Amino acid sequence: MDDTNYFAVGFKSYDITRTSGTAGEWYDWSRKSITRISFTGKDMEWISSIMREASKAKGNTVRRWKKKDDFTEIYCARNFNKYGRYISLINVRGWSGIAEKIGRFIHSYKRVGNLETHRLVDSNIPYVDMLKSSKWTNKGRKDMPEKIIKRGGRICINRDANIQSEVLKKSLVGEFMTSKGEAPTLTEVRGWASSLWKKVHGLNIYDMGEGFFLFEFASKVTAEQVVEGDWVWRNLPVKMQWWSPTVCASAGGDRTNAIWIRVVGLPLHFWEHHTFKAIGDFCRGWIETEEETQLRNHLKWARIKIKGNGSDVPKEVTIDDGAFLYTMQVWTEAPARVTVGENNI
Numbered sequence: 001m002d003d004t005n006y007f008a009v010g011f012k013s014y015d016i017t018r019t020s021g022t023a024g025e026w027y028d029w030s031r032k033s034i035t036r037i038s039f040t041g042k043d044m045e046w047i048s049s050i051m052r053e054a055s056k057a058k059g060n061t062v063r064r065w066k067k068k069d070d071f072t073e074i075y076c077a078r079n080f081n082k083y084g085r086y087i088s089l090i091n092v093r094g095w096s097g098i099a100e101k102i103g104r105f106i107h108s109y110k111r112v113g114n115l116e117t118h119r120l121v122d123s124n125i126p127y128v129d130m131l132k133s134s135k136w137t138n139k140g141r142k143d144m145p146e147k148i149i150k151r152g153g154r155i156c157i158n159r160d161a162n163i164q165s166e167v168l169k170k171s172l173v174g175e176f177m178t179s180k181g182e183a184p185t186l187t188e189v190r191g192w193a194s195s196l197w198k199k200v201h202g203l204n205i206y207d208m209g210e211g212f213f214l215f216e217f218a219s220k221v222t223a224e225q226v227v228e229g230d231w232v233w234r235n236l237p238v239k240m241q242w243w244s245p246t247v248c249a250s251a252g253g254d255r256t257n258a259i260w261i262r263v264v265g266l267p268l269h270f271w272e273h274h275t276f277k278a279i280g281d282f283c284r285g286w287i288e289t290e291e292e293t294q295l296r297n298h299l300k301w302a303r304i305k306i307k308g309n310g311s312d313v314p315k316e317v318t319i320d321d322g323a324f325l326y327t328m329q330v331w332t333e334a335p336a337r338v339t340v341g342e343n344n345i
Contacts, residue, residue: 016044019195037091040235043067047089054078054087131205170220172227173247175239176211183211184233192233192298197226210335212248215240249336258287262301262331263317270319270326271296280304283313283330301331310334 003018039047050065057063060080066075075090149156176184184192186207193205193215204219217223223242231238241247263279273289280286287309293302306313310332319326 019161037089039074039091043072043091046074047076049252050076051087060085154250167216168243170217170223171243172215172217172240173243174213174215174225174231175241176213176233177236186213189213196231208248209333210248215248246338247336258305258307259308260303260333261310261313262303262333264301264329264331266302267326268299271299271302275319276302276304280306281315281316284308302314309337311337 005016007014007016015155021306046067054063054254057078061078062174063078065076073092075088075092077088079086079088110224126236146303147157174189176189186205189207190205193200193203197203200217204216206214206216210213215223215226227242228241229240231240239299261280261283274295276289277286278292279302280289283304287305287307290303290305311334313330313332315330316327317330319328
């Protein structure tokens, strides 16, 4: 079945395109690909019923309909003017999306006179060394170790955060979340992206954890077009932003209420609820156990949600069953905490 339907009303032509994804079917209603409005499958069924109802009315009468759910409001009106009768459709998705686009526009800037030049061949670089180079390497850096100093329990690396690799310059970070607070899988996000951006080639997607995904585009122009759009995952907005060194980190003073931990190598005879709860309470307070852990869908680690931000979670937990002592590592899934460096104060 064709996913695009073309039709004409008067002297104007329109098209409706169906896009299928994990969030269901969506329909983009546009006129010559200039103006576009998106509806869900249920919205399109409602609009069709309204059009059939409006066509039954005789004469120049005015009628209005409204459909509202948790995410959108649709207004439909049957009206008339000196040219004849017409139907208008308005799809309202709230002001948050518009506010974010205005914010991105205010804080964005264009670099003038600093266009990048690309060289296909450099006679000073041997072909073998070029094959060994990584696409993630920052442009302009020489193949030498950076100055690394250990100071006061810290590792100091002399690197300018503003110098980005060619990959990161054309990469966006998308923040996904469902109504239940669950993050999608990498496979689901890849399917979602392929159904929306069918003409985008060379797209690579990486899972960064906690609902963040890195989108590496083949060109920066494509990334600029995507970051200005409004995107939806399971009826919730997806926040797209340019990559930055602190994009997935939390502020140093931010106090997260809960985090996930992983207890690696938990023996199978301890794999039960009261053990999970005891470990969570030992690590500052049990909240819940992951469903995948309870169902034993994997046995590599037990994933438990605990209270706090993870700064004081013990590195190991030991269980004594009277005959043996079992010591296991505890991994925290807390994001990196970022504070201002001493040189910038």
